[in-house]
Amino acid sequence: MVLVVLRRIGVFATTVVVASIVTFLLLSILPGNAARIALGVQASEADVAAQATLMGLDRPAIVRYLDWFGHVLIGDFGTSTVSRQPIGPEITDALGITVILVLTSVVLALLFAIPFGILTAVRQRKPDGAILSGISQIGVAVPGFLAGMLLVTVFAVTLRWLPAGGWVDPGEDVGGFLEHLILPAIALGSVQGAVLSRYVRSSVLEVMREDFIRTARAKGLGAGRALFRHGLRNAAVPVMTVLGLQIATLLVGAVVIERVFSIPGLGSLLLDKVALRDLPAVQGIVLVLVVFVLALNFLVDLAFTMIDPRLRSAT
Amino acid sequence: MTAIKPGTPTRRAAGHSGGATLWAGLVLIGLVVLAAVVSAFWTPFDPEGVFSDSILRPPGAEHLLGTDSFGRDVFSSILRGAQISLLVGTVAVGIAAVLGVPFGIVAGMNPGRLDQFMMRSNDISLAFPALLLAIIFGAIFGAGTVTAMVALGIGTAPAFALIARSGTMQIMSREYVQAARASGKSGLFIGMRHILPNISGMLIVQASVSFGIAVLAEAALSYLGLGTPPPTPSWGRMLQDAQGYLFIEPLLIVWPGIAIAIAVLGFNLLGDGLRDRFDPRMQVNR
Numbered sequence: 010m011v012l013v014v015l016r017r018i019g020v021f022a023t024t025v026v027v028a029s030i031v032t033f034l035l036l037s038i039l040p041g042n043a044a045r046i047a048l049g050v051q052a053s054e055a056d057v058a059a060q061a062t063l064m065g066l067d068r069p070a071i072v073r074y075l076d077w078f079g080h081v082l083i084g085d086f087g088t089s090t091v092s093r094q095p096i097g098p099e100i101t102d103a104l105g106i107t108v109i110l111v112l113t114s115v116v117l118a119l120l121f122a123i124p125f126g127i128l129t130a131v132r133q134r135k136p137d138g139a140i141l142s143g144i145s146q147i148g149v150a151v152p153g154f155l156a157g158m159l160l161v162t163v164f165a166v167t168l169r170w171l172p173a174g175g176w177v178d179p180g181e182d183v184g185g186f187l188e189h190l191i192l193p194a195i196a197l198g199s200v201q202g203a204v205l206s207r208y209v210r211s212s213v214l215e216v217m218r219e220d221f222i223r224t225a226r227a228k229g230l231g232a233g234r235a236l237f238r239h240g241l242r243n244a245a246v247p248v249m250t251v252l253g254l255q256i257a258t259l260l261v262g263a264v265v266i267e268r269v270f271s272i273p274g275l276g277s278l279l280l281d282k283v284a285l286r287d288l289p290a291v292q293g294i295v296l297v298l299v300v301f302v303l304a305l306n307f308l309v310d311l312a313f314t315m316i317d318p319r320l321r322s323a324t
Numbered sequence: 325m326t327a328i329k330p331g332t333p334t335r336r337a338a339g340h341s342g343g344a345t346l347w348a349g350l351v352l353i354g355l356v357v358l359a360a361v362v363s364a365f366w367t368p369f370d371p372e373g374v375f376s377d378s379i380l381r382p383p384g385a386e387h388l389l390g391t392d393s394f395g396r397d398v399f400s401s402i403l404r405g406a407q408i409s410l411l412v413g414t415v416a417v418g419i420a421a422v423l424g425v426p427f428g429i430v431a432g433m434n435p436g437r438l439d440q441f442m443m444r445s446n447d448i449s450l451a452f453p454a455l456l457l458a459i460i461f462g463a464i465f466g467a468g469t470v471t472a473m474v475a476l477g478i479g480t481a482p483a484f485a486l487i488a489r490s491g492t493m494q495i496m497s498r499e500y501v502q503a504a505r506a507s508g509k510s511g512l513f514i515g516m517r518h519i520l521p522n523i524s525g526m527l528i529v530q531a532s533v534s535f536g537i538a539v540l541a542e543a544a545l546s547y548l549g550l551g552t553p554p555p556t557p558s559w560g561r562m563l564q565d566a567q568g569y570l571f572i573e574p575l576l577i578v579w580p581g582i583a584i585a586i587a588v589l590g591f592n593l594l595g596d597g598l599r600d601r602f603d604p605r606m607q608v609n610r
Contacts, residue, residue: 027448040464150589152540154547155581158567162574173570254450261455265544269567280548283463291463295456302451 013314021307028299029081033074036292042066043288047090064090077292086293089282096290099278100297106176107274108301110193111263115252117198118205122248125202126209131236133214142210148203153262157196157269164192174271193270197262201255208251212244219243246313253309257302346597349532352590356583359406369397371404372555382573389579392562393569398576401557402583408558409587412473412542412551413535416454419477420534424484425527429515431485432492443489446482454479455541459550467550476541480534487530491523525602529595536591543584559583 040046044060052060061067065076080087086096129145132138165173171192177185216222217240225235264276271277275294282290363371374394381391389398431442452460458475465471495501495518504514545551546560554561559580566576 024444024448024451027445028451031448031452035460036464146592147585147589150536150585150592151581152543152584152588154544155563155577155584158563158570158577159581162570162577166571166574257451257453257456261453264455264459265548268548279459283459283550286463288463291460295460298456299451302453306451 010314014311017307017310017314021303024303025300026078028303029078029296030074032292032296032299033077036288036295037073037077038070040288043090046286046288081293081296087289089287089290091282091285091287091290096293099290100275100293103273103275103278103294104297104301106272107260107263107267107276109179109190110197110267110272110274111259113190113194114198114201114259114263117194118202119252121198121202122205122209126206126248127213127236127241129206130210130213130217133210142207145203145206145210148200149207151200151203152265153197153200154265154269156199157193157266160192160196161269174269176272176274189270189272193266193272196269197259197266200262201259204255205248205251208248209244212247213240215247216240216244249309249313253306256305256309260298260302343597345593345600349590349593349595349597352586353594356406356410356587356590359403360410363400363403363407367397367400367403369400371396371400371557383575390573390575392565392576394565396557398562398579401562402559402579404557405559405562405580405583406587408469408546408552408556409539409542409584412469412476413538413591415473416476416480416538416541417531417534419474420480420484421527421531423478424481425488425520426515427481428485428488429492429519429523432489433496433511433515433519435493439489442485446485449479449482452479454537455544458541458545459548462545462550467545467553469552469556472542472545472551476538480538483534484527484530487526488523491526492519495519495522525598529599529602532591532595532598536588536595539584539587539591543580 037043042057042061044057044064044066045052047064048057048060065073068076077087084097084101086100088094089096125141125145129138129141132141161173164171171188175189177189179186213236217236219240221239221243222235225239263274264279266272267274267276268280275298279291279294279298282294368388373396383390389402391397392401427442427446431439431446454476457479458472461471461475498518501514501518504518509517542551542558543560543563546558547564549561549564551560552558562580563577566573566580569576
């Protein structure tokens with residue numbers, strides 16, 4: 010067990026390093042001369058050359074990569090070419106907000122998807138099951154940012170119960186924090202919940218046809234008890250896989266949702282920096298987002314090992 | 325959606341359910357295609373101008389769905405917006421298939437080191453979701469329709485690679501493939517002649533699902549201002565424009581929202597219906 014975990018950690022670390030190389034290639038090598046981008050097309054050749062020396066661009070790419078990634082490891086993301094301020098503190102502040110938003114929406118999505126998916130599976134042969142399944146199908150087709158706008162229209166514009174956007178730090182005012190969190194978290198979680206509920210449904214249907222459920226029924230357990238005692242643990246594995254795969258989608262969903270609700274998270278920061286074409290900042294933010302995806306996938310992977318003993322011996 | 329008890333013949337009942345889903349999907353996609361084609365020749369009003377005398381009109385006899393903050397007829401913009409959604413979806417899925425399918429087939433045909441290496445790199449590309457890649461490309465090359473299509477295509481390719489690989493691995497163990505290898509046929513021949521035709525069903529399902537995702541991603545990009553630039557109408561940017569007028573005319577977000585949902589639902593249902601057709605084992609589940 011310990012060996013398996015250590016091995017997974019090793020694979021995770023390697024993946025992070027490779028992802029950082031890809032990020033560096035995309036944002037430091039592919040765009041061409043960063044000094045020219047920072048100064049604009051009107052700058053003279055001499056100015057560009059001076060700027061390139063200042064930014065350390067005259068060094069070989071491998072040295073620049075090691076310099077960048079080495080500093081990132083100690084939390085230094087370099088300096089913005091636009092504001093001339095260090096990027097790290099901005100990223101850290103924004104990351105905290107995005108993590109809260111994403112995790113809350115995962116919890117909401119699961120709270121919705123598990124009962125709803127089981128219900129649609131159990132009621133599969135009844136008309137209401139078909140209707141519920143149809144609702145989840147429509148839920149999958151609605152983009153999260155549209156769900157967000159609809160929630161704003163109902164709860165902020167019409168009913169005036171909740172704010173239409175913005176963010177309050179939980180340290181300052183817990184009530185205000187929750188008021189600002191609830192709509193974006195529901196918007197982000199609802200679409201994920203709809204996707205997940207479809208997997209919960211097909212996973213439960215699959216498990217209900219398994220021999221061990223038939224055995225449990227034959228022993229005299231009711232359908233409900235057989236499902237809860239033996240079925241759900243087995244149905245959880247494919248759902249967890251999908252949850253892991255959905256994390257990347259969830260995170261880019263958060264980028265858009267943060268824009269809808271003017272939340273100062275990592276997504277808003279990324280889009281601001283993209284608009285300014287501040288590539289060093291974009292590079293740092295992209296790396297954090299990608300590592301976030303990889304880290305959550307890694308945690309889901311570990312959680313798997315806990316749920317399903319069969320996977321412990323596997324590579 | 326039809327249920328099947330264990331022991332009942334599955335083919336007819338499931339075929340029926342798959343058929344209904346398939347047709348529902350085709351009808352919805354048909355509506356979108358119709359809107360795109362008709363709007364190429366005719367729209368009730370010009371969707372690209374500015375009309376200061378007809379700003380924010382409610383839905384009525386003259387403007388079926390009302391007008392937006394630039395005085396443009398919303399119905400005309402919705403019709404024309406179908407073009408950009410279908411264009412971005414088609415090109416993105418095309419790029420994804422061209423990149424991902426050969427990659428997946430080569431990995432599936434060469435189990436061992438090469439396959440492991442290719443799949444590890446595929447895993448890393450999966451950590452760069454299509455929408456994130458599109459935002460990065462927007463930063464590097466400047467935002468626009470072409471940037472969005474290429475980025476979404478590259479970002480979707482890993483999904484095709486995964487599907488193509490798992491299909492290839494199933495086909496590789498078949499006797500006719502082993503016979504072809506024994507008779508000295510080249511890898512390229514086996515890939516083209518035996519594998520590609522046999523995995524085309526699952527690839528078409530994947531294409532349909534990916535098309536829906538690409539339509540969603542295009543809408544999100546346009547909403548963020550990283551998609552098709554104005555004045556070309558796109559559903560995502562209609563939502564962005566409408567958000568500024570939520571307090572005055574909330575209906576403006578409903579129409580493009582419905583249009584996006586119809587397109588995405590259409591491709592998802594088509595994907596589900598085709599999956600029922602191609603994969604008999606899945607028939608019972610969906």
